Amino acid sequence: MTYLRAVLLVAEKDLKVELRSREQVVTLLFFALLVLVVFNFAFDFTVIDFVTLGPGVLWVAFIFSGVLAISRSFQIEREQDRIQGILLAPIDRSAFYLGKVAATVLFMAAVETILVPVAVVMFNFRFNSQTALVVLAFILNTIGFAAVGTLFAAMTTSTRRAELLLPLLLFPAAVPVALAAVKTTTHLLAGHPFAAYSHWVLMSAAYDVIFLAAAVLLFDEALEE
Amino acid sequence: MSAAGRDTPPAIEARGLSKRYGPLAAIDGIDLTVPVGQWVVVLGHNGAGKSTLLRMLATLLHPTGGNLRLFGAEAGRSDAAPLRRRIGFLSHQTFLYGHLTARENLEFYARLYGLADPEGAALEAIGAARLSHRQDDRVATYSRGMQQRLAIARALLHRPDLILLDEPFTGLDRESSSRLEDRLRQARGTGCTCVMATHDQGQGLRAADRVLGLSDGRLTLDAPSRGLDPSRLDDLLHGSSPAPPPRAS
Numbered sequence: 001m002t003y004l005r006a007v008l009l010v011a012e013k014d015l016k017v018e019l020r021s022r023e024q025v026v027t028l029l030f031f032a033l034l035v036l037v038v039f040n041f042a043f044d045f046t047v048i049d050f051v052t053l054g055p056g057v058l059w060v061a062f063i064f065s066g067v068l069a070i071s072r073s074f075q076i077e078r079e080q081d082r083i084q085g086i087l088l089a090p091i092d093r094s095a096f097y098l099g100k101v102a103a104t105v106l107f108m109a110a111v112e113t114i115l116v117p118v119a120v121v122m123f124n125f126r127f128n129s130q131t132a133l134v135v136l137a138f139i140l141n142t143i144g145f146a147a148v149g150t151l152f153a154a155m156t157t158s159t160r161r162a163e164l165l166l167p168l169l170l171f172p173a174a175v176p177v178a179l180a181a182v183k184t185t186t187h188l189l190a191g192h193p194f195a196a197y198s199h200w201v202l203m204s205a206a207y208d209v210i211f212l213a214a215a216v217l218l219f220d221e222a223l224e225e
Numbered sequence: 226m227s228a229a230g231r232d233t234p235p236a237i238e239a240r241g242l243s244k245r246y247g248p249l250a251a252i253d254g255i256d257l258t259v260p261v262g263q264w265v266v267v268l269g270h271n272g273a274g275k276s277t278l279l280r281m282l283a284t285l286l287h288p289t290g291g292n293l294r295l296f297g298a299e300a301g302r303s304d305a306a307p308l309r310r311r312i313g314f315l316s317h318q319t320f321l322y323g324h325l326t327a328r329e330n331l332e333f334y335a336r337l338y339g340l341a342d343p344e345g346a347a348l349e350a351i352g353a354a355r356l357s358h359r360q361d362d363r364v365a366t367y368s369r370g371m372q373q374r375l376a377i378a379r380a381l382l383h384r385p386d387l388i389l390l391d392e393p394f395t396g397l398d399r400e401s402s403s404r405l406e407d408r409l410r411q412a413r414g415t416g417c418t419c420v421m422a423t424h425d426q427g428q429g430l431r432a433a434d435r436v437l438g439l440s441d442g443r444l445t446l447d448a449p450s451r452g453l454d455p456s457r458l459d460d461l462l463h464g465s466s467p468a469p470p471p472r473a474s
Contacts (some may be wrong), residue, residue, distance in 0.1 A: 005336075009333065009336050013322070013325075016324075016325060016329065017322055017324045017325060020325065020363070021324045079323075080318045080319050080320060080321060080323075081316065081318035081320055082320050082321070082322060084280075084285055084314070084316075084318075084320060085334065085379070086337065087285055088283060088284075088285065088312065088314050089309065089334070089337035090306045090307060090309045090337075090339070091306065091337060092306060224286075224287060
């Protein structure tokens with residue numbers, strides 16, 4: 001079994017389980033929509049420019065629903081000790097990590113794909129940014145968040161208070177990616193030239209590379225009880 | 226024993242094997258040699274270290290002390306992946322995904338193990354578990370006994386040389402236990418090695434060639450199961466009678 005096949009196999013399994021249960025995406029979607037609705041009531045977006053608050057609102061919804069996705073992803077593996085079944089397989093354990101990251105990115109991307117048009121309508125925002133750059137920025141930051149979240153979820157999965165520990169560890173570590181995500185989205189929505197926010201995009205890309213590489217190297221240790 | 230048999234490295238060779246969690250020694254300096262083909266039962270009270278020992282043998286836990294060799298190969302962090310291909314692990318947890326069908330579950334594991342024909346291997350294993358009529362049903366709809374039969378099929382799917390069983394009879398009714406014993410007898414016919422941790426002394430003695438007693442992470446009994454009186458086993462395990470001399474292996 002090649003490394004890439006193992007990664008794809010784990011991701012495919014997660015997607016198949018989700019397609020059957022529909023627990024994760026439905027939960028994430030409703031949670032994210034609720035966040036948008038609450039912010040819509042809290043702020044008068046006919047007075048406040050959406051560019052000022054909108055990126056923060058969107059990423060609060062994405063990040064919190066992302067935590068739910070990552071937490072649920074490992075909860076499934078904890079039930080019936082399924083994680084042990086995978087760890088017993090003769091594959092590099094980091095392939096399991098990358099498979100989990102890939103599945104989480106897809107779940108988060110599905111939520112983002114639905115949520116952005118909803119936000120455009122809900123907040124009456126005229127979306128005229130370069131779509132390709134928006135997609136790139138969202139993908140880069142989603143990968144970064146999923147990479148660090150999956151690593152910490154693996155570290156905490158065998159603890160009794162995994163649901164408590166995960167956000168405690170994850171949120172401080174995710175500050176750079178959250179910051180880069182909000183800043184990049186703000187510049188994109190404002191229609192600024194790429195040069196004005198390229199450093200934020202580079203920061204997101206560097207964050208992704210550093211955390212993915214570190215996690216691949218450390219994942220076996222992270223799983224040790 | 227033939228010359229080839231003498232040359233065959235033991236299935237398990239542990240020297241001073243330890244696992245500590247801070248000040249707590251879950252496994253405390255165990256020396257153990259299990260020849261290929263031997264079936265061993267590990268008995269002990271809750272918290273004696275049976276599951277920890279099995280998980281270390283399965284390379285799921287890394288020792289904090291001592292040395293572990295499986296089939297002559299170092300079971301270290303970097304060398305464990307190829308060794309895991311030779312290990313089948315079954316506990317009272319099934320490792321199965323309830324939302325997937327029996328066939329999808331076993332095909333997933335067959336692919337993880339890199340089997341040449343994952344679909345064929347999954348169908349054959351489901352047939353051996355006598356679950357062909359339910360192969361396309363979600364595992365969550367199975368009874369506990371059926372799930373455990375499928376879990377056995379999963380553990381034996383890749384034809385492991387070393388089978389590790391952690392309380393495999395837990396939660397099973399008499400009929401399911403009897404089926405599990407039948408399946409294990411079949412597996413034994415293939416010449417594989419097995420280490421089983423159980424509370425059920427009767428089932429343990431029936432299944433094994435050798436009995437190990439574990440208490441507070443230490444081996445307190447190592448004796449052949451043949452001729453061992455189950456009624457005396459409690460005394461031997463808890464030290465009120467002198468244990469038979471350790472088995473030469």
